[in-house]
Amino acid sequence: MTERAGAALVTGASRGIGAAIARALARDGWPVGVNYRSEAERAGGVVDEIERTGGQAVALAGDVADPSTPDQLFEALESRFDRPVLVLVNNAGINRDDLTPSLRDEQWDAVIDTDLTAAFRLTRRALRPMLRARSGRIVNISSVVALRANPGQANYAAAKAGLIALTKTAAVEVARRGVTVNAVAPGWIDTEMTAGVASDLLAAVPARRAGTPEEVASCVRFLASDEASYVTGAVLTVDGGLSA
Numbered sequence: 285m286t287e288r289a290g291a292a293l294v295t296g297a298s299r300g301i302g303a304a305i306a307r308a309l310a311r312d313g314w315p316v317g318v319n320y321r322s323e324a325e326r327a328g329g330v331v332d333e334i335e336r337t338g339g340q341a342v343a344l345a346g347d348v349a350d351p352s353t354p355d356q357l358f359e360a361l362e363s364r365f366d367r368p369v370l371v372l373v374n375n376a377g378i379n380r381d382d383l384t385p386s387l388r389d390e391q392w393d394a395v396i397d398t399d400l401t402a403a404f405r406l407t408r409r410a411l412r413p414m415l416r417a418r419s420g421r422i423v424n425i426s427s428v429v430a431l432r433a434n435p436g437q438a439n440y441a442a443a444k445a446g447l448i449a450l451t452k453t454a455a456v457e458v459a460r461r462g463v464t465v466n467a468v469a470p471g472w473i474d475t476e477m478t479a480g481v482a483s484d485l486l487a488a489v490p491a492r493r494a495g496t497p498e499e500v501a502s503c504v505r506f507l508a509s510d511e512a513s514y515v516t517g518a519v520l521t522v523d524g525g526l527s528a
């Protein structure tokens with residue numbers, strides 16, 4: 285496999301969709317930064333698995349909602365692999381659900397800070413080396429609820445819809461410089477985030493099943509690849525037909 289000129293950073297990669305994305309990018313030859321907030325052991329497990337299968341990875345602690353985190357993550361990853369970060373996947377996300385009349389300011393702020401503002405700060409930081417290299421891929425993990433209402437998720441939907449607007453705007457700003465910015469909007473994916481959600485909701489999914497983290501990761505892997513060089517500002521739904 286040809287050696288990559290850059291490294292890839294995946295936020296929130298200690299489990300679920302982020303871990304699957306980290307593994308998929310590593311299989312494509314990217315040295316990967318596996319960011320996590322609290323689960324050092326699980327992030328270490330993802331790194332071990334990548335290394336066992338011949339890839340390169342490093343676990344990087346950091347709460348993406350902290351404004352100082354982007355610089356720390358980029359500096360650590362760049363110095364570990366001695367190359368610029370040329371792929372950024374903004375995957376870290378939380379939900380704090382409640383119906384709008386009951387939604388507290390803390391629930392609103394926590395979700396906007398982690399799911400939207402952090403992605404903006406990381407994107408801003410990532411664009412510096414990418415524009416310099418005239419090469420880069422940013423993939424933002426949005427959600428189908430940005431496109432189709434889901435009661436109880438006003439904060440989460442607003443953050444994920446904002447992420448699509450950020451994606452499209454940044455995409456057109458940098459398109460001339462060889463950098464693409466896209467969003468993936470998963471539907472119901474089987475992870476800890478959706479554990480305990482009533483399975484009768486699956487009746488609304490045309491595919492009649494939840495998706496897997498690997499099914500999301502394969503789309504991210506494509507958007508990060510050379511083959512996707514003319515795809516930018518796009519939103520790829522991975523939802524078993526839910527939003528069709």
Ligand SMILES: NC(=O)c1ccc[n+]([C@@H]2O[C@H](COP(=O)([O-])OP(=O)(O)OC[C@H]3O[C@@H](n4cnc5c(N)ncnc54)[C@H](OP(=O)(O)O)[C@@H]3O)[C@@H](O)[C@H]2O)c1
Nearest residue numbers: 296298300301321322323347348375376377427473475477
């Ligand atoms: N699962 C779905 O059905 C679904 C559908 C649509 C979109 N999504 C989106 O896909 C992404 C991944 O979801 P998932 O289902 O894999 O979730 P998950 O299983 O809950 O995993 C979330 C990951 O994000 C990390 N994280 C959370 N807050 C963080 C922070 N402030 N800084 C750094 N890392 C942080 C978590 O690490 P710690 O545990 O260490 O905090 C964990 O590794 C999210 O953006 C989510 O909104 C998921």
